[in-house]
Amino acid sequence: MTVKEKQTEEKIFEAATDVFIRKGKDGARMKEIADLAGINKALLHYYFRTKERLFNAVFEQIAEVMLRKLAPVFDEKLPLEEKIRFFFREHIAFLQQNPGLPGFILNEVNRNPERIRKLMDNINPGALWSTLIEKHSEEMKNYNITENRLPQIMTSMAAMSIFPFAARSVLEVMFEKAGVDFNTYTEERKEFAADFVIKALKK
Amino acid sequence: MTVKEKQTEEKIFEAATDVFIRKGKDGARMKEIADLAGINKALLHYYFRTKERLFNAVFEQIAEVMLRKLAPVFDEKLPLEEKIRFFFREHIAFLQQNPGLPGFILNEVNRNPERIRKLMDNINPGALWSTLIEKHSEEMKNYNITENRLPQIMTSMAAMSIFPFAARSVLEVMFEKAGVDFNTYTEERKEFAADFVIKALKK
DNA sequence: GTCTATAGAAGGATAGAC
DNA sequence: GTCTATCCTTCTATAGAC
Numbered sequence: 044m045t046v047k048e049k050q051t052e053e054k055i056f057e058a059a060t061d062v063f064i065r066k067g068k069d070g071a072r073m074k075e076i077a078d079l080a081g082i083n084k085a086l087l088h089y090y091f092r093t094k095e096r097l098f099n100a101v102f103e104q105i106a107e108v109m110l111r112k113l114a115p116v117f118d119e120k121l122p123l124e125e126k127i128r129f130f131f132r133e134h135i136a137f138l139q140q141n142p143g144l145p146g147f148i149l150n151e152v153n154r155n156p157e158r159i160r161k162l163m164d165n166i167n168p169g170a171l172w173s174t175l176i177e178k179h180s181e182e183m184k185n186y187n188i189t190e191n192r193l194p195q196i197m198t199s200m201a202a203m204s205i206f207p208f209a210a211r212s213v214l215e216v217m218f219e220k221a222g223v224d225f226n227t228y229t230e231e232r233k234e235f236a237a238d239f240v241i242k243a244l245k246k
Numbered sequence: 247m248t249v250k251e252k253q254t255e256e257k258i259f260e261a262a263t264d265v266f267i268r269k270g271k272d273g274a275r276m277k278e279i280a281d282l283a284g285i286n287k288a289l290l291h292y293y294f295r296t297k298e299r300l301f302n303a304v305f306e307q308i309a310e311v312m313l314r315k316l317a318p319v320f321d322e323k324l325p326l327e328e329k330i331r332f333f334f335r336e337h338i339a340f341l342q343q344n345p346g347l348p349g350f351i352l353n354e355v356n357r358n359p360e361r362i363r364k365l366m367d368n369i370n371p372g373a374l375w376s377t378l379i380e381k382h383s384e385e386m387k388n389y390n391i392t393e394n395r396l397p398q399i400m401t402s403m404a405a406m407s408i409f410p411f412a413a414r415s416v417l418e419v420m421f422e423k424a425g426v427d428f429n430t431y432t433e434e435r436k437e438f439a440a441d442f443v444i445k446a447l448k449k
Numbered sequence: 450g451t452c453t454a455t456a457g458a459a460g461g462a463t464a465g466a467c
Numbered sequence: 468g469t470c471t472a473t474c475c476t477t478c479t480a481t482a483g484a485c
Contacts, residue, residue: 051450051451066272066357067270067272067353067357068273069269069270069272069273070272070357072477072478072479073478073479073480074477074478074479082451082452083451083452083453084478084479084480085451085452085453085454085480085481085482086450086451086452087479087480088479088480088481089450089451090450092480093479093480094478094479094480143356146352146353146356149349149352149353149412149413149416150270150349150352150353152415152416153346153349153414153415154269154270154273156415156418156419159415159416159419160419163419163420163423166423167423167424168420168421168423168424169423169424169425172424192438194421194424194426194431195431195434195435195438195442198409198410198413198417198431199406199438199439199442201409201413202405202406202408202409202410203402203405203406205405205409205413206401206404206405206408206409206412207401207405209352209409209412210352210401210404210408211356212355212356212359212362213352213355213362214401215359216359216362216363216366217366217371218371218397220366220369220370220371220372221370221371221372221375221397222372223397228397228398228401231398232398235395235398235402236402239398239402239446240446242445242446243442243443243445243446254468254469275459275460275461276460276461276462277459277460277461285469285470286469286470286471287460287461287462288462288463288464288469288470288471289468289469289470290461290462291461291462291463292468292469293468295462296461296462297460297461297462450485451484451485452483452484452485453482453483453484453485454481454482454483454484455480455481455482455483456479456480456481456482457478457479457480457481458477458478458479458480459476459477459478459479460475460476460477460478461474461475461476461477462473462474462475462476463472463473463474463475464471464472464473464474465470465471465472465473466469466470466471466472467468467469467470467471
């Protein structure tokens with residue numbers, strides 16, 4: 044009973060995740076999700092009531108996974124440079140496995156900013172950044188990192204790793220014509236981005 | 247006659263642009279476009295036949311504007327550093343006026359990569375980059391810029407200016423809690439991004 | 450819990466009058 | 468060229484049998 048439920052619900056959830064990421068909330072069709080899950084449309088409603096609820100469940104799980112993937116960066120006890128390298132290595136590796144997530148999240152959040160507001164309720168970026176500064180106060184002397192520059196710096200790091208995936212199809216077409224392979228590019232990017240940022244920040 | 251036509255078609259086109267950018271192709275409703283244009287649904291079909299055609303017209307115009315905005319960067323006869331500063335100043339200024347465009351374009355292109363393929367038919371990035379290198383061959387000696395690094399470098403520059411707008415709602419919520427104003431941030435970004443990139447590239 | 454059948458609503462598109 | 472009325476398809480959602 045519960046086992047069977049879990050199996051079906053799980054299948055639906057996975058199919059929904061797939062379809063929502065590819066088609067977006069508005070473009071997704073309950074029928075396609077049902078087909079992909081190998082079950083009937085009516086079952087979707089049995090388990091999740093409405094498309095809206097199903098989407099919310101999927102979105103929240105994805106957002107949570109992404110946030111959880113970022114947390115270690117702030118916790119790890121590493122020298123600053125190693126932390127930057129660690130971030131790009133881990134984050135880009137994650138995106139290589141989930142290349143569709145950035146575009147999905149950014150789009151759905153832009154269409155409905157309330158989603159991100161709910162997610163961020165427990166997080167105060169300002170406080171997070173302050174403790175980051177304190178942790179590395181000694182090292183900081185060698186870098187152009189000050190609290191008032193942190194918004195620019197943090198968004199630049201996010202941009203360096205996330206943008207290539209959010210703009211994936213554009214880059215793929217451009218690279219194709221220039222004889223560059225996207226996978227090779229992302230693999231090289233782990234080190235390039237780290238070097239780039241460290242060089243830019245060093246005094 | 248032609249004047250009236252132009253007026254109405256123009257009104258429809260502008261309304262469609264607005265709605266498509268805010269809601270996306272799938273989320274947009276012909277009714278909403280008609281209302282915003284102050285006319286009747288049937289007129290939309292009279293002028294543009296189908297939603298698909300109306301969307302294509304809007305998309306192509308927007309994409310063309312964006313590409314046209316980038317071209318000068320390659321043409322301008324400026325020293326390399328000035329060119330980089332010129333790019334961020336101009337490009338971010340354009341995005342400040344059109345903050346919704348990056349998210350719109352990236353999303354619609356991801357959903358239908360054929361769109362970008364058509365757009366890029368006349369452009370060979372590889373060739374573009376080669377001439378860029380040749381133009382600045384002397385200056386290059388002072389920078390870590392080589393042809394094989396250009397994909398990484400160019401995408402990093404694009405990322406630095408485009409990402410904040412593509413992720414605008416996320417940043418706005420984060421900044422809000424950290425007491426940072428998004429408009430101030432984008433204004434400062436013109437110079438920050440230029441300094442950041444130049445520093446990262448200098449030998 | 451899962452299916453078939455269908456209700457009910459919405460949205461794109463067209464016919465036809467003016 | 469513009470409007471009203473309406474068709475027709477598609478999609479979400481539910482009823483009801485098993």
